Amino acid sequence: MILYDMIKAPNPRRVRMFVAEKSSEIFAQLERREIDIPGGANLTPQFLAINPRGVVPTLVLDDGTVIDESIAICRYFEEIYPEPNLMGSTPVEKALIESAQRQMELEGLYAIAAVFRNSAPQFADRALPGTSPSFAQSIDYVERGTAQTQHYFAALNQRLKDRSFIAGDRFTIADITAFIAVGFARWVKLGPAPDHENTHRWLAQVKQRPSALA
Amino acid sequence: MILYDMIKAPNPRRVRMFVAEKSSEIFAQLERREIDIPGGANLTPQFLAINPRGVVPTLVLDDGTVIDESIAICRYFEEIYPEPNLMGSTPVEKALIESAQRQMELEGLYAIAAVFRNSAPQFADRALPGTSPSFAQSIDYVERGTAQTQHYFAALNQRLKDRSFIAGDRFTIADITAFIAVGFARWVKLGPAPDHENTHRWLAQVKQRPSALA
Numbered sequence: 530m531i532l533y534d535m536i537k538a539p540n541p542r543r544v545r546m547f548v549a550e551k552s553s554e555i556f557a558q559l560e561r562r563e564i565d566i567p568g569g570a571n572l573t574p575q576f577l578a579i580n581p582r583g584v585v586p587t588l589v590l591d592d593g594t595v596i597d598e599s600i601a602i603c604r605y606f607e608e609i610y611p612e613p614n615l616m617g618s619t620p621v622e623k624a625l626i627e628s629a630q631r632q633m634e635l636e637g638l639y640a641i642a643a644v645f646r647n648s649a650p651q652f653a654d655r656a657l658p659g660t661s662p663s664f665a666q667s668i669d670y671v672e673r674g675t676a677q678t679q680h681y682f683a684a685l686n687q688r689l690k691d692r693s694f695i696a697g698d699r700f701t702i703a704d705i706t707a708f709i710a711v712g713f714a715r716w717v718k719l720g721p722a723p724d725h726e727n728t729h730r731w732l733a734q735v736k737q738r739p740s741a742l743a
Numbered sequence: 744m745i746l747y748d749m750i751k752a753p754n755p756r757r758v759r760m761f762v763a764e765k766s767s768e769i770f771a772q773l774e775r776r777e778i779d780i781p782g783g784a785n786l787t788p789q790f791l792a793i794n795p796r797g798v799v800p801t802l803v804l805d806d807g808t809v810i811d812e813s814i815a816i817c818r819y820f821e822e823i824y825p826e827p828n829l830m831g832s833t834p835v836e837k838a839l840i841e842s843a844q845r846q847m848e849l850e851g852l853y854a855i856a857a858v859f860r861n862s863a864p865q866f867a868d869r870a871l872p873g874t875s876p877s878f879a880q881s882i883d884y885v886e887r888g889t890a891q892t893q894h895y896f897a898a899l900n901q902r903l904k905d906r907s908f909i910a911g912d913r914f915t916i917a918d919i920t921a922f923i924a925v926g927f928a929r930w931v932k933l934g935p936a937p938d939h940e941n942t943h944r945w946l947a948q949v950k951q952r953p954s955a956l957a
Contacts, residue, residue: 582846594835601842608834620822621808628815632796636875656887661850662894669881673870680876 532602533579533587534561539638539713540599541586542743546705547603549743551610556743567651571659583659600630603702615702622697629696629703637681637710643674644717678719681710682728689727693734700738708735746816747793747801748775753852753927754813755800756957760919761817763957765824770957781865785873797873814844817916829916836911843910843917851895851924857888858931892928896935896942903941907948914952922949 534541549556564570564585571583580587580595588596588605596602607616617623646656647670656664685707688695695703711732714720721728735741748755763770778784778799785797794801794809802810802819810816821830831837860870861884870878899921902909909917925946928934935942949955 590835594839596835596838596842598842598845601838601845604841605834605838608837620819621804621810623822624810624815624819625808627818628810628812631812631815657891662890664887664890667883667887669883673878673881676876676878677871 530560530591531589532559532561533564533576533585533589535564535566535585538566538585539642539709542709542712543599543705544586544588544602544606545743546709546740547615547702548606549740550613550615550700550705550738551606553739555606555610556740577660581660600634600702607702615700615705617701626696626701626703629701630706633695633703633706633710636677636684638706638713640674640677640681641710641714641717641719643670644678644719645713647671647674648717675717675719678714678717682714682719682721682725686721686725686728689731694731700735704731704735705740708732708741744774744805745803746773746775747778747790747799747803749778749780749799752780752799753856753923756923756926757813757919758800758802758816758820759957760923760954761829761916762820763954764827764829764914764919764952765820767953769820769824791874795874814848814916821916829914829919831915840910840915840917843915844920847909847917847920847924850891850898852920852927854888854891854895855924855928855931855933857884858892858933859927861885861888862931889931889933892931892933895924896928896933896939900935900939900942903945908945914949918945918949919954922946922955 532541532544534545545556548559564576566585570576571585577583579589580597582597584597586597586599586602588602590596596605604616607614617626646652646658647666647668653666654663656666656670692698694700695707711720711728721732746755746758748759759770762773778790780799784790785799791797793803794811796811798811800811800813800816802816804810810819818830821828831840860866860872861880861882867880868877870880870884906912908914909921925934925942935946
């Protein structure tokens with residue numbers, strides 16, 4: 530299989546970190562090809578022939594099956610490499626981890642993405658990813674996204690008050706999304722406040738995992 | 744268990760349709776409580792004591808466990824009632840259905856929601872759901888959301904050219920999200936074009952399912 534990847538971008542990093550959590554051997558075996566999104570490599574005829582949506586990450590299996598959407602790619606790896614479990618074991622745990630992951634995504638990662646795509650000069654006319662319609666950047670998205678991100682970081686610190694990790698007492702896919710959201714937020718000069726002690730305790734723990742470098 | 748629900752709203756409808764697909768008996772057994780979101784019932788102290796995020800649907804299990812996020816609630820029902828399968832059986836199928844569901848959500852349902860929440864008079868100062876920060880409505884979101892929705896409907900018709908259903912040859916959770924997106928789009932006077940024949944063929948099929956009335 531081949532993972533179309535971009536080393537600096539937050540969404541492909543979610544997949545890499547997820548695979549690295551399965552094991553360093555599995556991660557080392559993963560064939561990756563770098564796609565330069567700011568340079569438009571995801572919108573070339575060559576890449577659109579692989580994935581007409583023009584989004585990265587995209588996983589292509591040996592039989593030619595194309596899987597996109599970071600969390601769907603993670604689901605595939607969870608199914609073929611069940612241990613260590615990152616998406617839940619029981620019905621309740623699966624549901625609670627999925628809910629937590631979605632909250633980290635909808636309230637954190639996407640809010641930060643709205644700020645970034647509507648302010649970064651390299652995306653001046655590409656405020657939406659892939660082959661989505663072209664839009665000029667909008668200050669409304671920057672302002673609302675900034676306020677949402679600040680709200681997200683306050684909620685994150687509150688969530689981590691009584692929990693070691695985002696979805697409970699162990700590391701899961703929800704921690705991956707939240708950890709990568711923190712890194713992505715730095716691109717737009719946002720992040721946890723100095724007094725978000727629970728978040729800083731959690732961050733220090735996650736940073737020690739080998740997967741944090743994937 | 745109790746499902747906090749709102750009969751007219753698109754997200755709770757996703758959960759109801761999902762449960763109704765499992766069986767009419769399971770659906771009939773589901774205890775539901777109506778929450779009037781436009782009237783602010785999701786933001787009362789009583790409801791916030793149940794779910795501090797103030798979002799509907801929310802499922803409360805008999806042991807008090809609270810599950811929110813429509814797709815996470817669907818995941819719970821998929822796990823406790825595996826048949827008929829709506830989220831995939833093999834690793835590849837699970838990943839492809841999850842990817843399709845997310846595309847219907849990110850490119851369809853959320854684009855329509857952006858138009859609605861930024862234009863409907865009853866949400867004048869609540870352009871984001873639940874306890875998210877308050878924002879004035881923004882014409883930028885209406886314009887971008889409208890263009891995204893039109894792009895979505897063109898892509899939907901294209902997707903259904905070679906497939907009976909959204910994720911392949913059978914009905915799945917991806918069809919539920921797409922079907923409800925079509926209904927929701929009518930609220931803001933958007934929808935498939937008259938010549939989107941593949942979409943109309945698919946719509947006619949889905950409308951015949953008993954779950955379409957759930």
